[in-house]
Amino acid sequence: MSQSAATHSTHHLGDEAFMSVSDLKSYVAQVESAKASQSYAAIQQAENAKRDLIDKLMKRIDITPERTHAFMNRVKLAAERGESEMQVVRFPSEMCSDHGRAINNTEEGWPDTLVGAPRQFYELWKADLQPLGYGLKAMIVDWPAGFPGDVGMFLTWK
Known part of the structure; x- marks a missing residue:
């Protein structure tokens, strides 16, 4: 291959098929920035959802006969499946x-x-369910970044 053909070929490949190191770095920076902004948006969305949940759970729940009946049906179904506990609140x-x-x-x-509401459920368990033989346990159910995340409260029975 002649010198002019090699130069032409390299020039052609450089222009159309390959990007320079600075172009590659710029591209990677843009991709990382896009990932970070999406990650930030996801984190913000999760934080907003957590705040909404906390706001909701800070209010007392109206315990109606319908709610009590539906709850006890869930307990019966779990027992029928052979389970001995059911998460009741997270x-x-x-x-x-x-x-x-x-x-x-x-x-x-x-x-x-x-x-x-978690305190309300505890009080309901203490007054109404514990005398019937039901147990209650609570545990940290997830550990984001190694720190306590959510608490799960479980109604238990043997």
Whole structure:
């Protein structure tokens, strides 16, 4: 191949098939920026959803006979499937006065850290379900970035 053909070929490949290192770096930076903005948007959306859930769970729930009947039907169905527990509420550990520390350490006074609907469910269990033989346990059910995330409260039976 002649010198002019090699130069022409390299020039042709450089213009149409290959990008320069600076173009590649710019492209990677744009892709990373797009990923970060999408990730930021997803994080913001998740944080907004968590705040909405906390707001909702801070309010007392109206316990109607229909709700009680539907709840007990869910318990019966779980028992029929051979299960011995059912998660009844899941909420961010931020709703606990100690951010879930007592629950994570299974301390005796963990119910005292509850507020809102989780506290209401605990009180309902204590007054109405515990005398019927049902148990209640609470545990941290997820660990985002190694920190306590959501708390799950489970109605138990044997």
